[in-house]
Amino acid sequence: MNHYFPAMHSTFSSEALQDFVNTHYDVGSVVGCRLLTRGLNDTYRVDTERGRFVLRVYRTPWRSRTEVDYELDVLTYLNDCNIPVSAPVKNCAGTFTTEIAALEGTRLMTLFTYAKGSIPRLDPEISAEYGRTVAKIHQATDNFSSHYRRFNLDFQHLLYEPLERIRPTMTQYGGDVTYIESWIKTITAHVSIELLDFGFCHGDFHDWNTHLDEGILTVFDFDCCGKGFRAYDLAVFLWNLKTNYKGKETENWSSFLEGYREVRPLSEADLNAIPFFVAARRIWLAWIYLTNEDVWGTAIVNERFFQSFVDQLQEDERELGIPLTGLS
Incomplete structure (x- = not known):
């Protein structure tokens, strides 16, 4: 039995996440996955044959399951209202979130559509x-x-x-x-x-x-x-x-x-x-x-x-x- 030292905030392997998205999402073959930001949550850019997506790994215990579900609920609602948002994408099981066993405990993972363009300079x-x-x-x-x-x-x-x-x-x-x-x-x-x-x-x-x-x-x-x-x-x-x-x-x-x-x-x-x-x-x-x-x-x-x-x-x-x- 493996015993790992406890962690506060682990960082998932981009290569492993690439395999995970290939297995659990119908978004085309993944050709690249890289860490964008490590912050309150961890964000990865995922490139597939069909386009670009964003994968978020929620930090635990920063957000609970019900808090995440609320966020995804409102994003789906806004997307249905034709408000341009980065919307959640369902996995092959038909759900928006997947539970992942991390060193610090269970973390939630969600794939989102990619927001086209770039951060603008305000005028x-x-x-x-x-x-x-x-x-x-x-x-x-x-x-x-x-x-x-x-x-x-x-x-x-x-x-x-x-x-x-x-x-x-x-x-x-x-x-x-x-x-x-x-x-x-x-x-x-x-x-x-x-x-x-x-x-x-x-x-x-x-x-x-x-x-x-x-x-x-x-x-x-x-x-x-x-x-x-x-x-x-x-x-x-x-x-x-x-x-x-x-x-x-x-x-x-x-x-x-x-x-x-x-x-x-x-x-x-x-x-x-x-x-x-x-x-x-x-x-x-x-x-x-x-x-x-x-x-x-x-x-x-x-x-x-x-x-x-x-x-x-x-x-x-x-x-x-x-x-x-x-x-x-």
Whole structure:
């Protein structure tokens, strides 16, 4: 009997996965398989005689079976609604997922259609198309329901759960946790959740999770999706602009909103909530880094990590121009 040393996050052999797809999928003979990214999940590019696909190996215990099934459920729904997405492909057994025994436990595997094109560099015209695309997703999923359970993108998921992990680690590195707590109090005090549009959200909607090909924007990586505040879904795009498009965020954001409103109305309450959800995004993202050491390791978590985290929130505070709740 073989005894293997326990693993946190194993990496599957591309050659073995090539044989696996050949055996378990009717997509033509596989001519190549290579690892694209190793992250919260592992993603491989699969080339066959019939075309290109993407194989995702979900990390355990990052996503449960029912959470994965929810994601695949909504992707199938959107694909049926003719929304351009990277859609799941059924295996020869007629299911979207296959369970694989890995060193760290059972991992789920799913094959997806490949999003044609490449990641675009944002400009006002392309940002408007992003606005229209996310509006179409929101519009299409207004009546979507699934019997699979999944977390909501609410204050519990975006703020309170992250705070429980941020508090001890930030304290360890001498950070001022009361500043983060004041931000959370400010967000919850100023965002009237009863007035907000609540429904399906992509959860990570920015240019790195799309490909543009001949004017068609195809969306992928719904790993952070769930029902939540639509204002948060829009705030993720603004967060990306503020992070990666310094000096160009204003014109791109204006075009994005125009594109969104071409398809779907945006209430004043949702619009006013967006800057607060940008800060919520930063808090959630810090939590993601702190809770996934098998992806990024622990070397990135240090005084500079928390100083950068605070610097970004202070920039948000200056732009809002309001005092934080409970901060003297």
